[in-house]
Amino acid sequence: MLNKQENESNDAQSNDVACITLAHGSGGKAMRDLVENEIVSAFANEYLTPLEDQARLPLSAMNSLGDRLAMTTDSFVVDPLEFPGGDIGTLAVNGTVNDLAMSGATPLYLTCGLILEEGLPLDTLRRILSSMKRAADLAGVTIVSGDTKVVHRGAADKIFINTSGIGVIPKHLEINANAAQDGDVVIVNGWVGDHGATIMAERGELQLDADLYSDCRPLHREVNALLAHCPDVHCLRDATRGGLATVLTEFAESSNVKIVLDQAAIPVRDEVRGVCELLGLDPLYLANEGKFVAIVPAKHAQAAVNALRKLPGAEQASVIGHVESTETLGTYVGVSLKTTFGSERMIDMLIGAQLPRIC
Amino acid sequence: MLNKQENESNDAQSNDVACITLAHGSGGKAMRDLVENEIVSAFANEYLTPLEDQARLPLSAMNSLGDRLAMTTDSFVVDPLEFPGGDIGTLAVNGTVNDLAMSGATPLYLTCGLILEEGLPLDTLRRILSSMKRAADLAGVTIVSGDTKVVHRGAADKIFINTSGIGVIPKHLEINANAAQDGDVVIVNGWVGDHGATIMAERGELQLDADLYSDCRPLHREVNALLAHCPDVHCLRDATRGGLATVLTEFAESSNVKIVLDQAAIPVRDEVRGVCELLGLDPLYLANEGKFVAIVPAKHAQAAVNALRKLPGAEQASVIGHVESTETLGTYVGVSLKTTFGSERMIDMLIGAQLPRIC
Structure with missing residues (x-):
């Protein structure tokens, strides 16, 4: 048997x-x-x-x-x-x-x-x-x-x-989406949109020949570096599905503030910008798998960015915007983008689907 | 906008x-x-x-x-x-x-x-x-x-x-698949095979008209009752995919013992037995979602079974077998079943698929 x-x-x-x-x-x-x-x-x-x-x-x-x-x-x-x-x-x-x-x-x-x-x-x-x-x-x-x-x-x-x-x-650490304050600044730890652009190009039907790689990697060591130079990080989230625009909208709505981004300061690779222009997409909505967005007190921001830039993969860490109070009558709760042309436009969450099965 | x-x-x-x-x-x-x-x-x-x-x-x-x-x-x-x-x-x-x-x-x-x-x-x-x-x-x-x-x-x-x-x-509690010992007994907390038989009947193609219900429910309170009367439970596992036969085979192999089941003592509803006879299946291989198999020292078994039987859903809790040493030359490491006809047959894990997507 x-x-x-x-x-x-x-x-x-x-x-x-x-x-x-x-x-x-x-x-x-x-x-x-x-x-x-x-x-x-x-x-x-x-x-x-x-x-x-x-x-x-x-x-x-x-x-x-x-x-x-x-x-x-x-x-x-x-x-x-x-x-x-x-x-x-x-x-x-x-x-x-x-x-x-x-x-x-x-x-x-x-x-x-x-x-x-x-x-x-x-x-x-x-x-x-x-x-x-x-x-x-x-x-x-x-x-x-x-x-x-x-x-x-x-x-x-x-x-x-x-x-x-x-x-x-760790004890005493409190990072929350609702903690952004007037005067805070926005930090991103490097190139924006690499993962989303890579998956889009790989889907095949586009026949793109761009030199693109997902940014997929662990971020806790970069978070440690950020916290070492800025122990009172207010908000922190990785910008995956929905991209920077979605995370920042969530921060703005939870914290009841306006977040103003400086388009010229947002690091986007030429290859990713190319894919976006070709397809009519905005890199702010592209998924990332190795990028966080942090909102921190302005006084610590430069030291944190300098520390991040020394880490492999975070060389392009940058201050990309700031937080404004919405106490002034009529101020928009949400995210706005100061474009490289000097105009300002509102950024909202995606309404429909940009790209299914991105992660 | x-x-x-x-x-x-x-x-x-x-x-x-x-x-x-x-x-x-x-x-x-x-x-x-x-x-x-x-x-x-x-x-x-x-x-x-x-x-x-x-x-x-x-x-x-x-x-x-x-x-x-x-x-x-x-x-x-x-x-x-x-x-x-x-x-x-x-x-x-x-x-x-x-x-x-x-x-x-x-x-x-x-x-x-x-x-x-x-x-x-x-x-x-x-x-x-x-x-x-x-x-x-x-x-x-x-x-x-x-x-x-x-x-x-x-x-x-x-x-x-x-x-x-x-x-x-809890501190000091150590329950492991490799802890079954010569002289231990096997307890099950109630009717065997209800979930597997129910899903099989529900798949539709069989046109069965049996009065079957899944036994799906949480078991930690029954485990607490078991531990209250038998603090040194040796092995404990819920008998889901692969059923009692699979769990007991794992215990026998991990503990290097022979487990002998008494077919007459295994609680199987008439309705489940009927489905099994119709389809040529063995209730020992049917999935359960509210049944555990415990291997415990013999001295505590009856008290544990009595306590379990007072809990709703565990009224049929029973001692269904015992553990034998394999030190005697030629003794089989695994599970055997003493049938209601007095014969003994070996039980092994399923080789192929009995029923996909049972859970």
Whole structure:
């Protein structure tokens, strides 16, 4: 009986070499083999490897870092899966690391939920898992728990990844979207719009030949540099879907202020500007995966920008605008842009869809 | 200009009354409206409502409950979305609550990651969110962070939900799959196979007319009752995908023991037995969403079963088997079943797929 089962198992494996099958989601032997041989082995660490239903993490280590846990979740459905500068795996790790980092937290532990479409090549899955592991190592986080589901061909598009994460926020640190004040200035940590322009160019139908790369990377070290020179950061958020315009609109509305941007100061690569002009897009709405927008007291801004510029990837960090009170009658709560031509125009959130499945 | 935008926004809303559109995933205004008016309002609580990129949770409250954090993740792709006894929302909350509870942890906080297919009726989404909220309240957990993505029609099947969760494990509690010992007994907390049989019957093509309900519910209170009467539980896991057979095989292999089940003692409803006989299935492989399997020292078993039987839903809690040493030469490491006819047969994990998308 044992021999018969071993044979069946081998047969199943030889059919499964190339692609994910429904058996990989069944809860049976094929699933266990996939989980142990591909996923756990890719991420191997003391928390994940015991394969219990839950990771068990010492609270003592967390208490030494601060007094509050930051917790966040993000699902990734980017199309295409792989693009210059990253893939869905690097995106999934860095996206959640950055959502934690925006509270000033030290990112610590991530979970990985995979939804796989029947027929996904195993080699694609392996490349993505190995990107996740590299990104986690680079960000200093550990993937401690996971789950894998398989759906029929046509019921998902190749692979969707959810990452959830926790980190610890240092004592006394309070960064909130509603804390922008009259006189504050706006800082961005580098080139704007790289990720959105890259995905757009990669979609293929545009036949663009631009030299574009996603800016996907972890931001908590840059946040630490910012906080070292500016301990009272008022607002901080990464400018992903919806771009700078959306984040700044959220800050302005939550804080009941006007934010005035200086178009000439916003760093946009020539290649990204080119894609935008070609397609009639505004770089302020393009998604970023390695950019934050900070609103800080003016007195600390230059020191913070100088510190950021010394970090690889943040060489173009800049002050790009300032905050005004809305106490004066008739002042607009929201974001306005002083254009390079000297005019001023209002910036609002997108009404419809600019680009689905950007992350 | 403001007026024009408001009109556009209203137009977008009137088009969006019935269904999810790609604009709901754009990062723009339609997405914010969906998140604020449907999702945050469904779950409203002090952690989620500020709509920061991460929830911020006090560590002090966690420290008072134990010394380790339990962390887990699960994605849900069940088909059909709604079934007797629950829906994908109840499943998503209870599944993660139960994965936490199996370490003995008090479940505390959940995240909710939604992947929505363009065209999903808003009413369906509302029903599912309201199920999640009810299930979270019933389990005493709070949904503190969320994310929503929308994909094109045909790139997902209506809705997939990821829930990740954390809880706190009391000091000195150590429950592990590798801790089963010679002489231990096996406890299950009630009827076996209800969820799997229900989904199978609901798939429609079988035209079954059985009176079946999913057993989907939170288990941490039953785990507490078990631990109160049996503080040294050796192994504990909920028997979801792959059923009792898979969990017990994992225990046997991790602990290097033989587990002998008494078929006559395993509680299976007549309706479930009927579906199994009709389809040639074994209830031991059917998924459960409200059943755990515990391996405990024999001396505590009866007291634990008696305590469980007093809890609603666990009236059929039973001792269903025992653990034997494999030191005797030739003893099988794994699970065997003493049938009602007096014979004994080996039980192994499933090789292929029994039923995809059961959870």
